[in-house]
Amino acid sequence: MKFKDIGKDDYFEIVGLEGYYRVDNNKREAKAYRKLSTGRMMYDGTVRGLYDNLEAGRWKIKWEEEAFEFDKEKHMKKYIKGELMSYYLLKSRWYELLDKKYFLYHKSPGGSIVRAPEGQCSKDGIQHQAAMNESAIAMEQEPLYQRMEKIRNWMDCLTESQCKVISVYVMKYQCDNLREAARETGFSIDTVNKYTKRAINRIYTRNSNIL
Numbered sequence: 001m002k003f004k005d006i007g008k009d010d011y012f013e014i015v016g017l018e019g020y021y022r023v024d025n026n027k028r029e030a031k032a033y034r035k036l037s038t039g040r041m042m043y044d045g046t047v048r049g050l051y052d053n054l055e056a057g058r059w060k061i062k063w064e065e066e067a068f069e070f071d072k073e074k075h076m077k078k079y080i081k082g083e084l085m086s087y088y089l090l091k092s093r094w095y096e097l098l099d100k101k102y103f104l105y106h107k108s109p110g111g112s113i114v115r116a117p118e119g120q121c122s123k124d125g126i127q128h129q130a131a132m133n134e135s136a137i138a139m140e141q142e143p144l145y146q147r148m149e150k151i152r153n154w155m156d157c158l159t160e161s162q163c164k165v166i167s168v169y170v171m172k173y174q175c176d177n178l179r180e181a182a183r184e185t186g187f188s189i190d191t192v193n194k195y196t197k198r199a200i201n202r203i204y205t206r207n208s209n210i211l
Helices: 050-056 064-085 087-102 123-156 160-172 178-185 189-206
Strands: 020-024 029-035 041-046
Touching: 020 050, 029 050, 064 087, 064 123, 064 160, 064 189, 087 123, 087 160, 123 160, 160 178, 160 189, 178 189
Parallel strands: none
Antiparallel strands: 020 029, 029 041
């Protein structure tokens, strides 16, 4: 889309400026608006000279497609950081399901399945239900395992120091308690911050299939 294609009633943003704007091509005016908490636009007046500067390209309009491309790397790195932080939560849930699967079959000391009380399911019925439940648990475990495996593969591309910082500061301390993470890793606070950023950037640049 070109500047002249913007309709009179179309709101848009400008790179480096706050708020929203509309243009009147007939009057060659640019008008400023701010968005209220209710979602309504409040008119703030005409911005003198802005129309001419927009037309000349001295101010750049934030086109939707450009904004997406501009933010892609930032959002991908934020996603990587979030996945790294979730590793122990994923692992905990995976083992919870493993325990649940183990206790599906109530076995007697001899190894046979304990008989159900009279009037309840038969032995075969219990086995069938247990198998169904085990299958459902396995289905829930699989995406957890896949995410953990992806994170482990990410860690494999890091240097030893970066891996140490990610394991302690990002995974264990959830990017909190920076001072304690520095003490535990043996690095300075600045180094922990630096290695965290470098590690996330390394994961981003060395893995073609992040999502």
